[in-house]
């Protein structure tokens with residue numbers, strides 16, 4: 199049987215993940231120092247793990263409400279109000295999902311008709327374009343620029359808006375660049391959404407991980423935005439809970455109900471033990487993530503200093519846990535740089551092109567990596583960069 | 590505790606340049622601060638955290654509860670300092686509660702520790718009684734979990 203012929207055309211249209219290609223090269227090698235991950239180096243804080251263990255001991259192993267446990271949704275409402283100064287009704291406007299990943303998927307599927315366009319800034323998280331495509335939408339990337347520290351220009355967004363535009367996706371701080379959006383641009387982008395009646399999906403997954411005393415402001419806080427925004431957030435990054443697979447979407451009742459319609463049939467509910475852990479995470483709040491945030495900030499200082507000193511231009515990212523240095527001074531593309539660095543020094547970084555063509559001259563390095571390994575990685579990279587400059 | 594001390598507790602082998610880069614200080618500023626901390630006796634030393642079993646160490650460690658008669662004027666200090674002088678004593682702490690001092694003692698074997706307790710500790714005039722507890726296994730030491738060997742590796746590359 200020709201199984202390939204049986205695959206859906208929609209799926210076939212999606213290219214292989216650039217990250218996946220690189221993953222194949224690294225996997226199975228035990229000698230590699232990896233700055234290639236997209237998650238914290240530490241396990242989930244103990245009190246959160248313990249809450250899940252307690253709930254298992256109590257025998258809490260059932261399905262929950264499709265929307266998620268009511269007490270968790272109440273906790274989310276409080277947390278979101280405190281962090282985003284925006285009120286959501288826990289009963290009708292909050293949906294607990296299997297990570298931001300699922301939330302993104304059902305949000306797109308809930309609103310897109312074939313041919314509807316989704317605008318997002320690139321370099322970006324690898325899932326956006328494929329998730330849009332699988333929902334029969336058309337991905338419309340907008341390149342951000344190194345010279346802007348990968349912030350998004352409202353004028354660049356304006357250029358790609360068409361009558362088919364339906365959704366704008368934002369992610370600040372950004373994976374893979376660590377970019378922060380200046381408030382004046384964010385305000386202009388909000389005005390564009392209102393003017394062109396666009397929906398906005400704002401992926402807030404790194405919003406706690408901000409540095410240099412920055413305060414987060416989300417696009418949902420601007421006038422006219424709450425009614426057209428789906429706020430996507432989760433526990434993976436700030437609370438170091440990637441493996442728990444837990445996130446949530448906050449949106450007006452009609453959009454929440456629409457997402458819920460898909461979620462109830464495809465997922466039923468998020469795992470109860472993860473929900474129990476998340477309740478504890480929200481109770482702890484900053485107490486749980488602040489020590490990690492502070493440590494990431496210091497590691498960022500170290501890595502950014504070293505990268506610039508070795509001649510790889512790297513702006514000081516304001517959030518998340520990635521740096522995105524430009525490696526063109528070595529005469530290599532991001533991909534060549536990553537391949538050769540892996541081969542010669544057993545250090546893994548991710549080619550920037552995996553996150554979109556505008557990142558091709560860069561590589562992504564995750565500094566949520568143990569400080570001693572960061573030192574070794576920077577030492578190795580420095581030797582590598584020197585060897586390339588001579589050529 | 591100041592941040593420099595906190596991150597030295599995580600790993601005291603970071604170079605001054607690395608510490609400086611993390612904290613936004615110059616290498617020279619870090620060096621000067623560390624010298625001052627050492628001089629003031631805030632930093633008393635730097636030691637590795639060792640899984641002694643893996644290192645092939647077959648010795649024993651005991652926690653000894655010691656009751657002593659306090660002295661007029663000096664309280665427990667003179668005796669505690671005196672007990673602390675022995676090389677076998679790795680730690681000595683004044684306690685609240687049912688006894689006075691916790692003394693951590695290391696020896697080659699049970700006999701070695703027993704001999705120390707019988708010949709050195711109990712014979713001190715002010716010592717009223719001792720209760721010796723031998724340590725059987727270490728799970729966490731100085732804030733560091735010992736590796737159990739079944740830790741999951743995280744993926745080397747993820748989105």
Ligand SMILES: Cc1ncc(COP(=O)(O)O)c(C=O)c1O
Nearest residue numbers: 236297298299323373432434748
């Ligand atoms: C920008 C961004 N959004 C979403 C996700 C997925 O998050 P979750 O673990 O909640 O599915 C990631 C994970 O790397 C991410 O970087």
